[in-house]
Amino acid sequence: MHNTMVKNERLALWRKNFSGFWSIYSQNRMGLIGLAILIFFTLMALFGPLLVSITTLSIDGVTKVLHPPTSGFWLGTDDLGKDILAGVIIGSRVSLLVGVAATAISMIIGTVVGIVSGFYGRTADALLMRITDVFLVIPWLPLMLVMAALLGPSLGNIIFVIGITSWAGTARIIRSQTLSIKERPYIERARAIGSGDSHLMFYHILPNVFPLIFANTVLVAAVAILSETTLSFLGMGDPTRITWGVMLHFAFSMGAVSHGAWWWLLPPGICVVLVVLSFTFIGYALDEVLNPKLRRRDQ
Amino acid sequence: MRGYLFRKFFHAAVTIFIVIVINFFLFRIMPGDPVRVLIRSPKISSEALERVREQFGLNESRLVQFWIYLRDLFTGDLGTSFNYRQPVIDIIIERVPATVLLVGTATVLSIVFGVLLGVILAWKRGTRLDIVGLSISLILYSMPTFWVAIIMVMIFAVYWQIFPLGGMGMPGVYYSSYWAELASKAHHLFLPAITFALILVGEYVLIMRSSLLEVMREDYMLTARAKGVSNRDLLRKHALPNAMLPVVTLIAINLGFIVGGAIQIETVFSWPGLGRLMYNSLTNRDYPVLQGLFLFVTIAVIGANFIADILYRYLDPRVKS
Numbered sequence A: 001m002h003n004t005m006v007k008n009e010r011l012a013l014w015r016k017n018f019s020g021f022w023s024i025y026s027q028n029r030m031g032l033i034g035l036a037i038l039i040f041f042t043l044m045a046l047f048g049p050l051l052v053s054i055t056t057l058s059i060d061g062v063t064k065v066l067h068p069p070t071s072g073f074w075l076g077t078d079d080l081g082k083d084i085l086a087g088v089i090i091g092s093r094v095s096l097l098v099g100v101a102a103t104a105i106s107m108i109i110g111t112v113v114g115i116v117s118g119f120y121g122r123t124a125d126a127l128l129m130r131i132t133d134v135f136l137v138i139p140w141l142p143l144m145l146v147m148a149a150l151l152g153p154s155l156g157n158i159i160f161v162i163g164i165t166s167w168a169g170t171a172r173i174i175r176s177q178t179l180s181i182k183e184r185p186y187i188e189r190a191r192a193i194g195s196g197d198s199h200l201m202f203y204h205i206l207p208n209v210f211p212l213i214f215a216n217t218v219l220v221a222a223v224a225i226l227s228e229t230t231l232s233f234l235g236m237g238d239p240t241r242i243t244w245g246v247m248l249h250f251a252f253s254m255g256a257v258s259h260g261a262w263w264w265l266l267p268p269g270i271c272v273v274l275v276v277l278s279f280t281f282i283g284y285a286l287d288e289v290l291n292p293k294l295r296r297r298d299q
Numbered sequence B: 001m002r003g004y005l006f007r008k009f010f011h012a013a014v015t016i017f018i019v020i021v022i023n024f025f026l027f028r029i030m031p032g033d034p035v036r037v038l039i040r041s042p043k044i045s046s047e048a049l050e051r052v053r054e055q056f057g058l059n060e061s062r063l064v065q066f067w068i069y070l071r072d073l074f075t076g077d078l079g080t081s082f083n084y085r086q087p088v089i090d091i092i093i094e095r096v097p098a099t100v101l102l103v104g105t106a107t108v109l110s111i112v113f114g115v116l117l118g119v120i121l122a123w124k125r126g127t128r129l130d131i132v133g134l135s136i137s138l139i140l141y142s143m144p145t146f147w148v149a150i151i152m153v154m155i156f157a158v159y160w161q162i163f164p165l166g167g168m169g170m171p172g173v174y175y176s177s178y179w180a181e182l183a184s185k186a187h188h189l190f191l192p193a194i195t196f197a198l199i200l201v202g203e204y205v206l207i208m209r210s211s212l213l214e215v216m217r218e219d220y221m222l223t224a225r226a227k228g229v230s231n232r233d234l235l236r237k238h239a240l241p242n243a244m245l246p247v248v249t250l251i252a253i254n255l256g257f258i259v260g261g262a263i264q265i266e267t268v269f270s271w272p273g274l275g276r277l278m279y280n281s282l283t284n285r286d287y288p289v290l291q292g293l294f295l296f297v298t299i300a301v302i303g304a305n306f307i308a309d310i311l312y313r314y315l316d317p318r319v320k321s
Helices: A002-025 A029-057 A084-120 A122-137 A140-151 A155-165 A168-181 A185-192 A197-233 A244-253 A262-290 B002-029 B034-039 B046-055 B062-074 B088-123 B128-141 B145-159 B178-216 B219-226 B231-243 B245-269 B274-283 B287-315
Strands: none
Touching (some): A029 A084, A084 A155, A084 A168, A084 A262, A140 B287, A155 A197, A168 A197, A185 A197, A244 A262, B002 B062, B088 B128, B088 B245, B145 B245, B231 B245, B245 B274
């Protein structure tokens, strides 16, 4: 009985918070455009591959090799006569999947390192921050390339490599927020009534750094998508799984550039740019919602 | 100042040591026997396998191996390339000038234009010009570097054919004079350098714009205006020196990003520098070169960060206290 009441109250609070959040967010044109683009590509990734699977099979290999866009192939064909449009749509699924999974890994590592480091301080903090600094200063692309090359080309490895190299910025931000939160009176009160360290970190600090995690996720996701594209382009991707990066890799290595096959090179790249841009736009909008100081900037 | 310098130097040294440790273990802990990778042939007798193991010190314990690795590092021995059959350090040194030329040109171009455009946008904030400039900076920032390079090649080298497809000069051509060779080099450098600068410029525009806007809100700017300082002097003598500081920080932060950009640009333009070497050793699985290159590049970035830290303190008297 008591529990359901608490639950209902919590639900009402969430609903109130969300509608407050949305009323500010929906004022932001950049944020809305970003959200619209992201929803479009998410739908494409979810349902697109179901629609095109039949058209990809109809390879017109004899006459329509490296053919510019025509009525049958709206975005032309590649060197094997495969439909570029179908490739772009199928590629959206794995591209976004890699981005989402890598972002999740990165956010989990960054949050855990940040909270633990800020909460315990002293030796743990010094040690973890030293490691974080190393990851911040090592040039990210060579590190990812070396790791990907050593692990071998597979989807899981790409996700792992991107996730493990991109958490340092998040850890730093979460740590500084944790440092300020743990000094607040309610933490002391919770400790006084017997809360342990892990309870404090999970139930009292994590919810308070959550807005930061949320805003940072968007930016890390943009980096993750770009990283996947770049790694795949440089030949570290799984050649059996089509992503936008893998498409660009094959286009480049098969000489699409000197052939002037713009229809092969432009569509996958434009998709990447749009997705990254949508995350950047949403990030800007979130920044304004979560940071009231910025709300009326430049006016 | 000396204490600060010492602390920074100590931090940089520790970071480099950690990188060396990572570099050593990364190439050994990864799945697969290093000997198998080394010889790259499944058909080999066990005696030969043992000999290779001994030759590379792989029969020793991990700790002894690490000690041997450290000793070799300090004597400049980074191993021998699988592919070129040359010492790795020689291969790397040989390719440094090309990369420095490309990266240097691009960085200077992007800072000059970035600061200039940032100032213009800040001065015209809220106007249509500002919005267009901001959007272009954001879009450029969202593009994969290699993709921008590909598009530039398609437009200027394939479609219009006013610049070469790539490389640093015509292979096998002897030039009539030093100037002819220099002109050819400049002609080859132009497109990759402009492309690289285009990718880097967006961030400088954004940081210069926001930093200048912040400085212009300061009280001392109002005081200067009240004293009757002209708009031109207000910008040049009062606002810019302070607004330039974040740009210096950005150069240091950007170094890792610049290295990543160099790998992609050099790959697309076949520019014979370190980035292209990295791509080639990746595709050939030339592990000694890869390992040496990774260490070389990382230490260069850490060193440059260290220098930027000191430079920043010198430029901004406020952090000296």
